[in-house]
Amino acid sequence: MLPPSYVRSDTGRAQCLRSTIVVNQCARTRYNRGYFTQALLKLLNTLGPNHIMCSQIIDRLQKEIKGSAEKLISARIWNFVLLCNIFWSRQSPQCEGFYSETRPIFQGYTSPKIKSFFNLSIRQTKLTLKGGEVHGFCKGDQFTVYKSRLEDHQKIPIATVEITKVFPHISLICLKNGILSLEEHPNAVALLTKSASQHFKVFVEQEDLRSRIEVLDLCILEHDRREAHIALSVDSSSEKQLRVEVVDRDLIGKCAELALKLKRHVVPNTTEDLTYVLTGLGHYYHHLKRTSDTLEDSIDNISVSFFEVRDTSFGHPRVVKVDNTLDLCRNNVINIDVKASDDPDDEQPIYGFEVTNNTKSEGEILFPVLLYFDNTNFTITRSFPHIVSGPDPEVVWPPQGKSMTIGYGVGAGSNVNPFDFYVGKDNDMEAGFFKLFLFFFENPVDLQNVVREEPLFTRSRGSHNLPLPARGTSTGRWGSITLTVIQRRIGQTSA
Numbered sequence: 106m107l108p109p110s111y112v113r114s115d116t117g118r119a120q121c122l123r124s125t126i127v128v129n130q131c132a133r134t135r136y137n138r139g140y141f142t143q144a145l146l147k148l149l150n151t152l153g154p155n156h157i158m159c160s161q162i163i164d165r166l167q168k169e170i171k172g173s174a175e176k177l178i179s180a181r182i183w184n185f186v187l188l189c190n191i192f193w194s195r196q197s198p199q200c201e202g203f204y205s206e207t208r209p210i211f212q213g214y215t216s217p218k219i220k221s222f223f224n225l226s227i228r229q230t231k232l233t234l235k236g237g238e239v240h241g242f243c244k245g246d247q248f249t250v251y252k253s254r255l256e257d258h259q260k261i262p263i264a265t266v267e268i269t270k271v272f273p274h275i276s277l278i279c280l281k282n283g284i285l286s287l288e289e290h291p292n293a294v295a296l297l298t299k300s301a302s303q304h305f306k307v308f309v310e311q312e313d314l315r316s317r318i319e320v321l322d323l324c325i326l327e328h329d330r331r332e333a334h335i336a337l338s339v340d341s342s343s344e345k346q347l348r349v350e351v352v353d354r355d356l357i358g359k360c361a362e363l364a365l366k367l368k369r370h371v372v373p374n375t376t377e378d379l380t381y382v383l384t385g386l387g388h389y390y391h392h393l394k395r396t397s398d399t400l401e402d403s404i405d406n407i408s409v410s411f412f413e414v415r416d417t418s419f420g421h422p423r424v425v426k427v428d429n430t431l432d433l434c435r436n437n438v439i440n441i442d443v444k445a446s447d448d449p450d451d452e453q454p455i456y457g458f459e460v461t462n463n464t465k466s467e468g469e470i471l472f473p474v475l476l477y478f479d480n481t482n483f484t485i486t487r488s489f490p491h492i493v494s495g496p497d498p499e500v501v502w503p504p505q506g507k508s509m510t511i512g513y514g515v516g517a518g519s520n521v522n523p524f525d526f527y528v529g530k531d532n533d534m535e536a537g538f539f540k541l542f543l544f545f546f547e548n549p550v551d552l553q554n555v556v557r558e559e560p561l562f563t564r565s566r567g568s569h570n571l572p573l574p575a576r577g578t579s580t581g582r583w584g585s586i587t588l589t590v591i592q593r594r595i596g597q598t599s600a
Contacts, residue, residue: 245301400584457512
């Protein structure tokens, strides 16, 4: 039985959860509805739970609730019913939480965590992984093996394998521990769990944090900040948080004259969050930095241009290059001015690529795959998804001396939407990289295992499996061209 002070006289129902209050506390209602609940629901319906921080709740609710708000410490997401400490006339605090001042009410999980599995087979008595150099693998990489891709089978691994020799599309592997029989488990799959060749470099000045990161073995620790991609530190204002700062000289150094001010991220100072962020950043920088010199002669004779385009809304081609537009790609750097707007739906200029084949090898056919590496959310998206399915895939590579377009014009590249850019309202500047992979293979290459569409600093729950990458035969030659993209908000003064 609840004491009378906990129960509404008209309905006999509890005013709030008993675990959150004491005898001398009470809640206020109006028209048989709670002041707080009514105001909060209106707020969430108006702004959306993904766009308001816990620390902003007080200011917003004061406009809806008559009285004064004195204190707010958000509760954990799972205790949403115990959300905030709100004081107004005779209203008592309901709960207390930790580290949540800058956390959204809901984290806005937009996509599940993705796992890329690779099949195993026996080739000429040798254990083989159906994934290779083009997927970013190298000698020494370790994989956890499961009975199958079924969710129940992913709970308990059956073995660990390691790459002993890597080829463009396949790798030879050996058993490190466990028992692996493909006759007993014909649907066994492998998941990359440890990379032998680290491309991700981190600068850490604080010794305690450096020791913690060394144990995780997820990156290369640099003593010189100028050699690192990311600088990690314990937040000086709160030891419960870690600061993540981009210091990559391939970005900062190339664009020194632009005085880049990139967004800094803060994550909880826990081993779990540190491991998660380092793993995600490691994947990002591994695929951003890796390359091959096997196609170097051809790469040097391929030029990439970037133009403003316009949508004519009719005809063919529908999207065409703007008259007298200049090539915005200079020394592999694209500098874009983005109109200041808080609405991502506001019309912005649109752009497209032109790739020109000036190679000396007549008849050489390359298969292009264009990825975009977002250096704010650390996502990797496929911008030119060449069609892989079918026995006779379309050849889109232009003849010697000709060009192909992506995002406008005619041909397969015109099926890709033009590119536009939006700078988040919390930033004045954002950056990223377009990376054009070029493969001299008999068949196209699917880099779906590289793609990561979930923002790194918005963690998701759950996971789903990706289809296995398509495999083609090859001569083993491939290369890439990386373009830096700077997006600067115009129409307002930078902070």
